Amino acid sequence: MGSKDSTTEEKVLEAAKEVFMKYGLYGARMQDIADTAGINKALLHYYFRSKEKLFDAVFDGALEKYFAQMTVIGDKSMPIKERLMQYVDNMFEFFSEYPQMSMFIIKEISINPEMFYEKVKSLKTQKSLLVPTLQEAFINEKIEPFDPVLFMVNLHSLCAYPFLASPLYKVMLKKHGYDWDGEAKDKIKQSVKDFISFKFQ
Amino acid sequence: MGSKDSTTEEKVLEAAKEVFMKYGLYGARMQDIADTAGINKALLHYYFRSKEKLFDAVFDGALEKYFAQMTVIGDKSMPIKERLMQYVDNMFEFFSEYPQMSMFIIKEISINPEMFYEKVKSLKTQKSLLVPTLQEAFINEKIEPFDPVLFMVNLHSLCAYPFLASPLYKVMLKKHGYDWDGEAKDKIKQSVKDFISFKFQ
DNA sequence: AAGTGGTTTAACCAAATGGTTAAACTTAAT
DNA sequence: ATTAAGTTTAACCATTTGGTTAAACCACTT
Incomplete structure (x- = not known):
C-alpha cells in the first residue's frame, strides 16, 4: 500500500x-x-x-490545535470588519471539522482544572490576538470603541455554541423546518456575521 | 431536627x-x-x-427543568425589547444556579441521541415560545422582521456559552483582567443585552 | 542460518465495577 | 409484646476494569 x-x-x-x-x-x-x-x-x-499517558497525548493534541486555531486572524492589510468575517469563517470551518473538540476540552477542564492550569503554561499561544487587534482597529479605523474582551466572549459564543449544542439542535431545529446537516449551519454563520456587523457601521 | x-x-x-x-x-x-x-x-x-434507573431520574429532572426554563417569556403587556431583556436576565440567573446542567444534557444527548428522542416526545414544553413571540412583535410593533429561529439560536449562544465555557474562562479571562466569579458575569450579561438591542432600534 | 530488535498476541492478575442476598435494625400499628 | 412494613447494613457474586508477562512473530542484518 x-x-x-x-x-x-x-x-x-x-x-x-x-x-x-x-x-x-x-x-x-x-x-x-x-x-x-x-x-x-x-x-x-x-x-x-498507561491510560493517563494515552489520554494526555490526546488532550494535549486537542488543546494545541484548539488554541492555535483561536489565535489565527487575517493579515493587517484588510479592514477589521473583513478580518472578523474571515475569523467567523475559520471558526465555523474548524468546528465543522472537529465538532466534539471544544466540548471535550471544556468538560475535561471542569473535571480536573488543576491539570489544565499546569498545561496551559506550556502553551505557546496563550492569549487571544483578537483583543489587541481590535484595539488597534479602534485607532487606525474610525470605529467607536467598545470592550474588546466582552466582544471576544460574545463572538466565541456565537460561533462555538451552535456546534456544542448541535446534538440538541439536530433534533430541535427540525420542528422549525431547519436541517442542521443541510442549510442550517450556513444560515447560522451568516446570521452571526450580520449580528456582529452592526458594531462596524 | x-x-x-x-x-x-x-x-x-x-x-x-x-x-x-x-x-x-x-x-x-x-x-x-x-x-x-x-x-x-x-x-x-x-x-x-439500577444505575440506569437512577440516571434516568436525574436526567429526566434536568431535562424538564431545562426546557421549562427555556420557554418562559415575560407577559405580553411589555414591548418585545423589554421582554427579551428579561429573558436574558432569566437565562443568566438560571445558568448561574445550574452551571453544569446544559453541558450535562448536551453531552448525554450526543452519546445517546436515541434515548433523547424518546424522552423529548413526553415533554410538555417542546417548542420554543420565542419564535411565535417574535413573529407577533414584528406585526404589533413596527420592527423590521428577521428570521426568528436564527435569532433564537444566536441569543441562546450568547447566554449559554459563557457558562458552558466557564471552566475555561475562569482561567483565561484573568489574563485580560477579568474575574469570572466577580464582575465578569454581569458585564457579559450587559454586553449581551447591548448586542441584541440593535435589532430593536 | 542465526541472531537482533521491534512488534503483536494470548493468557493472566488484582482491583474495581454493578448488582444481589439475607439478616438486622427501626418504627408504628395491633 | 408482637407483628408487619419499610429501611439499612455487611458480606457476597460475576463481570469488567487497567495493567502485566512471557512467548511468538516479523523484518532485518550478519
Whole structure:
C-alpha cells in the first residue's frame, strides 16, 4: 500500500481520540479503544504505558490545535470588519471539522482544572490576538470603541455554541423546518456575521 | 431536627445529580454516589433498582427543568425589547444556579441521541415560545422582521456559552483582567443585552 | 542460518465495577 | 409484646476494569 498506510501507533491515537472525546477520561474504556483501533488491548500499553499517558497525548493534541486555531486572524492589510468575517469563517470551518473538540476540552477542564492550569503554561499561544487587534482597529479605523474582551466572549459564543449544542439542535431545529446537516449551519454563520456587523457601521 | 431533614431518597438523588453531572452515565461510579450521599452502596439499589434507573431520574429532572426554563417569556403587556431583556436576565440567573446542567444534557444527548428522542416526545414544553413571540412583535410593533429561529439560536449562544465555557474562562479571562466569579458575569450579561438591542432600534 | 530488535498476541492478575442476598435494625400499628 | 412494613447494613457474586508477562512473530542484518 502507501509508504506508511498509518502505523499502529497512529491507529491507536486516532481510536483514543474518538473514544476519549466521546466518553472522557473516566468514561472511556481501554478495551473500547483497542476494539476501535482493531488491535489487542496489550498493544495500547506497549505504545502508551498507561491510560493517563494515552489520554494526555490526546488532550494535549486537542488543546494545541484548539488554541492555535483561536489565535489565527487575517493579515493587517484588510479592514477589521473583513478580518472578523474571515475569523467567523475559520471558526465555523474548524468546528465543522472537529465538532466534539471544544466540548471535550471544556468538560475535561471542569473535571480536573488543576491539570489544565499546569498545561496551559506550556502553551505557546496563550492569549487571544483578537483583543489587541481590535484595539488597534479602534485607532487606525474610525470605529467607536467598545470592550474588546466582552466582544471576544460574545463572538466565541456565537460561533462555538451552535456546534456544542448541535446534538440538541439536530433534533430541535427540525420542528422549525431547519436541517442542521443541510442549510442550517450556513444560515447560522451568516446570521452571526450580520449580528456582529452592526458594531462596524 | 426538621420535620423531614431530607430523606435518604432525596440524599441519593442529590448525590446522583452531583456525580452524574460531573462524569456522565458511563464515567459515574455507584460507589462514588453512595459515598457522596454518605450511605451504603446497596441502598442505591434499594431506592433505584439500577444505575440506569437512577440516571434516568436525574436526567429526566434536568431535562424538564431545562426546557421549562427555556420557554418562559415575560407577559405580553411589555414591548418585545423589554421582554427579551428579561429573558436574558432569566437565562443568566438560571445558568448561574445550574452551571453544569446544559453541558450535562448536551453531552448525554450526543452519546445517546436515541434515548433523547424518546424522552423529548413526553415533554410538555417542546417548542420554543420565542419564535411565535417574535413573529407577533414584528406585526404589533413596527420592527423590521428577521428570521426568528436564527435569532433564537444566536441569543441562546450568547447566554449559554459563557457558562458552558466557564471552566475555561475562569482561567483565561484573568489574563485580560477579568474575574469570572466577580464582575465578569454581569458585564457579559450587559454586553449581551447591548448586542441584541440593535435589532430593536 | 542465526541472531537482533521491534512488534503483536494470548493468557493472566488484582482491583474495581454493578448488582444481589439475607439478616438486622427501626418504627408504628395491633 | 408482637407483628408487619419499610429501611439499612455487611458480606457476597460475576463481570469488567487497567495493567502485566512471557512467548511468538516479523523484518532485518550478519
